[in-house]
Amino acid sequence: MKAVYMSRLKELCRDGEQRKIMDQILAIPEEERDYEELTPYLTTYLLYELHGDLEVEDEVREEQGCVVVPDWKVAVTPQVGQVTHRSVVLHFYLYFPEWGKDIYECSTGMGKDLKQAFGMAVASFMFSLMDGIGAMVSEDSPRLIETEFAGQPHQFEVYLSNIVGIGQSPRTAPDLYWEQLKEKIMERLGNQTFCFVKIYGAKTEGKVTGECRIDDIKSDELSAEVAQLVKGWDAGQFASHKQFILIRQKEATILPYPYSGAEGRERFREAILKAAVMFHEADTQALYDSLSVRLAAQIGDETLAQECCTFLPELCAQNAFEEVSYSETLKIQRGEKEAVTVYKSQLADHWPMWDVLAQAFQSRAFGEDTDKIYEEYISVSSTYDVIQKAQKKGSRLDQFRLTSLLCRVGEDFQIR
Numbered sequence: 001m002k003a004v005y006m007s008r009l010k011e012l013c014r015d016g017e018q019r020k021i022m023d024q025i026l027a028i029p030e031e032e033r034d035y036e037e038l039t040p041y042l043t044t045y046l047l048y049e050l051h052g053d054l055e056v057e058d059e060v061r062e063e064q065g066c067v068v069v070p071d072w073k074v075a076v077t078p079q080v081g082q083v084t085h086r087s088v089v090l091h092f093y094l095y096f097p098e099w100g101k102d103i104y105e106c107s108t109g110m111g112k113d114l115k116q117a118f119g120m121a122v123a124s125f126m127f128s129l130m131d132g133i134g135a136m137v138s139e140d141s142p143r144l145i146e147t148e149f150a151g152q153p154h155q156f157e158v159y160l161s162n163i164v165g166i167g168q169s170p171r172t173a174p175d176l177y178w179e180q181l182k183e184k185i186m187e188r189l190g191n192q193t194f195c196f197v198k199i200y201g202a203k204t205e206g207k208v209t210g211e212c213r214i215d216d217i218k219s220d221e222l223s224a225e226v227a228q229l230v231k232g233w234d235a236g237q238f239a240s241h242k243q244f245i246l247i248r249q250k251e252a253t254i255l256p257y258p259y260s261g262a263e264g265r266e267r268f269r270e271a272i273l274k275a276a277v278m279f280h281e282a283d284t285q286a287l288y289d290s291l292s293v294r295l296a297a298q299i300g301d302e303t304l305a306q307e308c309c310t311f312l313p314e315l316c317a318q319n320a321f322e323e324v325s326y327s328e329t330l331k332i333q334r335g336e337k338e339a340v341t342v343y344k345s346q347l348a349d350h351w352p353m354w355d356v357l358a359q360a361f362q363s364r365a366f367g368e369d370t371d372k373i374y375e376e377y378i379s380v381s382s383t384y385d386v387i388q389k390a391q392k393k394g395s396r397l398d399q400f401r402l403t404s405l406l407c408r409v410g411e412d413f414q415i416r
Contacts, residue, residue, distance in 0.1 A: 021045040035083040132161030161244040169239035190346030201230035202240035271299040272356040275308035313381035315354040325401040335411030
């Protein structure tokens with residue numbers, strides 16, 4: 001692009017006029033815009049568009065690329081994805097340091113020009129996710145529920161965001177999806193301090209999309225229920241609904257968890273990395289058979305050691321064969337006791353341990369052994385064994401569903 005365009009944008013940033021960035025970009029002829037070059041400025045504009053719209057004090061930290069809301073104890077990091085002259089895809093990453101939890105949200109917008117498209121995408125984000133977070137922080141009219149997990153009672157507060165509708169979507173009560181899904185959502189709660197549910201339904205020229213994600217993990221069963229609701233819409237060419245359900249456990253029923261807090265999360269991360277290295281080094285049958293015991297001695301947690309040996313191979317295989325449909329549950333058999341069926345989302349360590357390992361693979365944390373460890377984990381998994389047998393019988397993986405795996409652990413294993 002012409003240097004004069006970039007110079008004007010730099011001047012606006014230098015003079016504290018970040019909100020004028022979009023108007024300056026619109027002044028550039030469409031055929032001369034290079035959105036790859038403009039993305040850093042659009043991101044800065046986005047930070048200041050969010051600033052002041054939350055009805056609570058916030059702070060822009062431009063160098064870190066985020067907006068911090070101290071009273072809500074959350075940092076919002078927006079990123080600009082795909083951009084055209086009249087559409088945009090925005091990515092929002094929310095981090096709650098208190099809980100060590102991230103929420104990801106993707107928001108799209110279209111309009112007569114880029115400014116209107118940005119406005120639509122930001123409004124969709126603000127009126128859904130941020131509305132729900134505001135309700136939760138202010139404890140505005142929570143719904144109270146009680147569940148049981150591993151023989152212990154738990155009480156939760158449930159907060160619903162607005163349902164954001166686009167196109168010819170029907171007007172519905174704000175608790176429509178909650179009332180439809182609440183029993184099955186409750187079944188998937190464990191001892192979480194906080195979790196979130198995202199619901200998205202759309203109908204495009206008769207084609208139905210339904211999605212329900214718990215802590216950003218898709219539930220096929222709940223997604224099918226959302227799709228069933230959307231199926232009956234008289235939607236014309238396009239219609240969609242989006243809603244967030246935020247669920248926070250009452251402090252009185254939260255059971256102690258050894259890896260809470262920043263220090264605990266770091267110990268958890270180190271334990272997972274140690275498990276991967278020791279697994280790779282177990283190059284004899286004797287070393288492999290004794291891995292769980294040796295790992296427990298190293299990390300000081302017998303349950304986590306057994307989880308690493310049991311879950312990490314299956315998680316790697318599930319990632320490798322994404323086209324397969326996987327059960328949301330696991331069967332855990334402690335010694336000779338009767339097997340207990342639990343949802344993966346209920347287990348405090350299951351998905352977080354995959355997050356740690358996936359980030360380690362992505363950053364090549366194990367150096368030249370990174371790919372070997374991933375492949376070795378897959379090769380010893382029960383999932384891989386079952387998939388291989390299914391392929392030999394001619395089964396198509398995209399039509400294959402893996403039922404709940406039986407995980408054999410020691411009698412002292414804690415379901416947490």
